[in-house]
Amino acid sequence: MDKKKEDQRMKELKDRYIRFDWAIKRLLRQKANFGVLEGFLTVFLGEKITIVELLESESNQQSEDDKFNRVDIKALNDKGEIIIVEIQNTRELYYLERILYGVAKAITEHISLGDSYYKVKKIYSISVLYFDIGRGEDFLYHGQNHFIGVHTKDQLVINTKEKNAIVSRLPSEIFPEYILIRVNEFDKVAVTPLEEWMNYLKDGTIRPDTTAPGLDEAREKLKYYSMTPEDRHAYDEHLNAVMIQNDVLDSAKLEGRMEGRMEGKAEANLENAKKMKAMGIDLEMIRQITGITL
Incomplete structure (x- = not known):
């Protein structure tokens, strides 16, 4: 092998990055690395996200049986909302039922018996899927509960009493949001921050000049050769x-x-x-x- 090819090979090894599922299971649970996860959430939720803490539950404990097929993380943002990020490497039957159960469990885990329903937190469920979940032309899908007038087509606004005042709230401010990221369906040239993140999720590549939230930190903190x-x-x-x-x-x-x-x-x-x-x-x-x- 000539020197030019050898130098290129060494550069590729040096710039090899850790897969996101492994990073979530190990490195991104450290507060010093929250910036990577915050960037990911900011891009896929479309708003600035700051993580206050990671939350523990039965669902995100590491286990030997679950060592490579599924990993997840649960975080609390600065609005007091709960964000669940789950990565599924291989096909699973009844996946939609599974994420619905996960959201319901998160709600009940974080409200005590006898508490007011006002304390129910909004949940964001983000699934990074490496298997074919079904038919669809997009690589990113979003779903949420909406109450639409059958005849008028308007959205229902709910009036609630908070601190002796009547407050109007849309169901979208209360009900969970579900985001399904179909990694294998992404086949675009990365231009936007969202597409750059999709590139990393699919191929593990990060542009050296990236300005996408979280990816510049990932370049420094998720290098393969930075591990022991x-x-x-x-x-x-x-x-x-x-x-x-x-x-x-x-x-x-x-x-x-x-x-x-x-x-x-x-x-x-x-x-x-x-x-x-x-x-x-x-x-x-x-x-x-x-x-x-x-």
Whole structure:
């Protein structure tokens, strides 16, 4: 290999960045690195976000069974609202039901028995998806509850009493917002901060001249070679686990198409379930992926 190619290879290694799912599980839980996560939230929520603290719950505890398939983080912003960020690496059945449950759980976790409903916090649920959740031409989807007049088409405004005053509030100020980021559907040249973040989520690339909120800090704090050798080894194992599981799932899809019948699909699912079990993948996760009963 000539010196020019070797220099290029070394530069690529030096500028290699850690995947966002790993960063959320490890580095971005540190207060010193909140700037990266705040930039991400600012871009995808369309408003300046400041994180006050990270919140603990059963759903965001690290576990061996969940070491590569799903990671999440829950934060409180300076408005007292709760933001859930979840990354799903592989296909999961009933995903919409899962995020609905997660939002409901977050609401109930942070209101005490007997508290006024006024203390219910608005929730933002952001899902970074690396699997095909369904049909749709966009890479970014947003959903929320709206009350629209069936005949008049106007939005209902709710009057509530707060501190002895009548305050008008839109349901959008109360009800959760859901954002689905379909990483694999992004295929644009990155121009806007949103597109630059999509590039990083998909390919792990960050422009050297980026001004996108959070990405300039990510360039400094999420470099592969800034980790200890032990952390780099654990990170490499994480990537291997993701690739192996995706290979298994791709095989399952291929075998299912080739069989062309329900019986063939069931057999393919069973065979792949055996493979996943042999790899030590959690049984509940296998059930969700293949649809096979425990």
